[in-house]
Amino acid sequence: MLRSLSFAKKILLAAALVVVFAFTCFILYNDYRQREAVRTDTENYLGEIGTLTASNIQSWLEGRMHLVEGLASQLALLDQPDEANIARQLEQPVFSRNFASVYLGEAASGAFTMRPYDAMPEGYDPRTRAWYKDALAADRLIVTEPFVDAGTGEQILAMSLPVRHAGQLLGVAAGDMKLETLTAILNSLKFDGAGYAFLVSDAGKILLHPDSGLVLKSLAEAYPKGAPNIDPGVHEVELDGRSQFVSFTPVKGLPGVTWYVALVLDRDTAYSMLSEFRTSAIVATLIAVVGIMLLLGMLIRVLMQPLTDMGRAMQDIAQGEGDLTKRLKVTSNDEFGTLANAFNRFVERIHESIREVAGTARQLHDVAQLVVNASNSSMANSDEQSNRTNSVAA
Template sequence: MMKNLKFSHKILLAASLVVFAAFALFTLYNDYLQRNAIRADLESYLQEMGEVTASNIQNWLSGRILLVEHSAQSIGRDSSPATLGALLEQKALTSTFSFTYLGQADGTFTMRPDDKMPDGYDPRTRPWYKDALAAGGTTLTEPYVDAATGQLIITIATPAQAAGKTVGVVGGDLNLQAIVQIINSLDFSGMGYAFLVSGDGKVLVAPDKQQVMKNLSEIYPQNTPRIGNGFSESELNGATRILAFAPVKGLPSVNWYIGLSIDKDKAYAMLSTFRTSAVIAALVAIVAILLLLGMLIRVLMQPLTAMGRAMQDIAQGEGDLTKRLAVHSHDEFGTLAEAFNRFVERIHESIREVAGTARQLHDVSQLVVNASNSSMANSDEQANRTNSVAAAINELGAAAQEIARNAADASHHASDASHQAGDGRQVVEQTISAMNQLSEKISYASTHIESLNSRTVNIGQILEVIKGISEQTNLLALNAAIEAARAGEAGRGFAVV
């Protein structure tokens, strides 16, 4: 696919990838910074809100504890029934506590507002009484649901002493609705809530009543948060919660913490908004950069486009090598145009040289053709002559064969006449020798005739040899006639020769 893209498109694609990578890295870096900033702000905010809420609860409980301790001091000074009733009926106590009471060392129980207690009720057996005596000071009980009202309450108890002797334990039942209101007021703009938890992980007060009196391990079975400093994350109902704890300091006999639970997705919603904005900004910036870069590349690529059109004209036309590219700048495109012009000029010169050489070659070829035609004509004439010589040689061969037969007959007659003419034998032997020489010469002539087609230059010499042979043959014939005449009747057979 990359091979089919134009060079400008490849530049745009590479630029878009670089811009996208740059914006992606920038967005990831900002996302990292924003996440750390949000987490730091959230931790600081939760810590501050936890401390403030814990301080409010501490102040609220401290005031109630002071009221109970002040009442215990007053009862220690005067615990008579008349004074005791008036003391427990003080408006400061009745408006603050649901019930204020005194459990005496002899088992007597006095309560305001007065209410009937079960038969055999002994305050000395109650946990609040025992805990206060064991602690030797003020104690707080864990929150519990009042059987009569169904509301969540706690008990503040402190020993009443007179002359170093404990006369009883003063207690007050506090409705925790105020604490519930303080805790429920923290909704963190809908992102979370606060709750009161004991040091052993039991939830004491929470907006969700189903969580009250449950342990954190039951509410958060996975990644159960640890109570203490720092932050932790746990899953609740499929959502990730960020939890932090702040201790409620200054309370006697209890170890309470304010727990803060925040929905992580809502807490980091601003980060999601930032991401969306960053992605949109990145896309807009990429599109704008690509548009500007496209226009800039179009302007910068004009010289290259012009060179491409010129090359196409040279390639698609009749190959006009007289055209040259116009050089308007001294940059890379200008250097390329100058190099192309030099290249075309060299090709043009080479083609001119080739054209001149072709014309010279044409003239030489014409001369070669003429010489070939002349040679062909000479070859035809020589072939005709060779054919004539061959015919003559064939005739000569036939005559030689006839001569050979006649010579054989002559030899026979010569043998018969050898007894009659001794001198004739010598002549016959000479004649036979001459005929043998003639036969050898005829064979030699036949051998040269077979190679005559390839050695036409030697035809003249062969004809001279044949002429010589013919003259010798005539001489032999003359000699034979002379000898025949000498032989008389015996030499008539030589007349044929």
């Protein structure tokens, strides 16, 4: 196939291949650089959003931790820590505005005082509950992981703190918080529908998640094809056939627990700008190839004109119809000019040789004519002599 192409077309084909190769290398290199830049930007973006979200959660929880500490201090200062006085402290408006309920579980009797009041199951003993035992074990304020409230059946989390009155353990004061505010903070991160946020413990237990079916399950259950490690940086995981970026940011300052804000972003969305660049680069390559071939085609036509004229002249000579008096115009001193001069000298020599041959042929023709004339004259003389001889004999 290549043998049937003209020299100009071979040049165009070679130029097109060079352009395609060059643009392909550029696209691949730039794609790699852009991919690295997008991943770095994604890591920075998720890191900033995660830090801000974790800070918001920390601030919200710290405000309520201070309230629980204040409640414990007020209970510790009571002259008579009986049920009426305890209830009066629990009924302060500041607690009702910030907690679903506040309560005290007494160490000696197991009495349980809660405001607002809610009937507890028969035989309920606060001293057996995790919020009570963990606070005593830590001997400081703790934040529990979300759990199901025994009275309401709702999922809540609690802050609890041991209370000592006159040096003796009075009990454990605590406040329950519904998760609407934390859920609202996390759900505010929609990433234009390309991602979401959830809360997870350091053990990999999901505490809050847009999919309620995953709450209190492990990361391994949420990501059956490979759960991400809870450590700094961005991890790439697969879920439901789609790749996702996942980052973890710790919520600092929480006593007794270590929580992380997990941010999830769809990988294809993060690389959407890269896909647009690839499309633009491919279109630019096609336009460049077509444009370069058109321009190069016109340029080759102009530059190859002397060679075209020479080829036409050689073809005329080869067909025996060439005019050897014609010469190629020499318009440059480049290789085509040198070739044209050489062609003109070659044609001049052929022309000169043909003129010499033609002259020699004319001379031979003249000599031959003389020989013919002499031969004819000799034959005429011979005939005349024969006639005379015949006459004498008669």
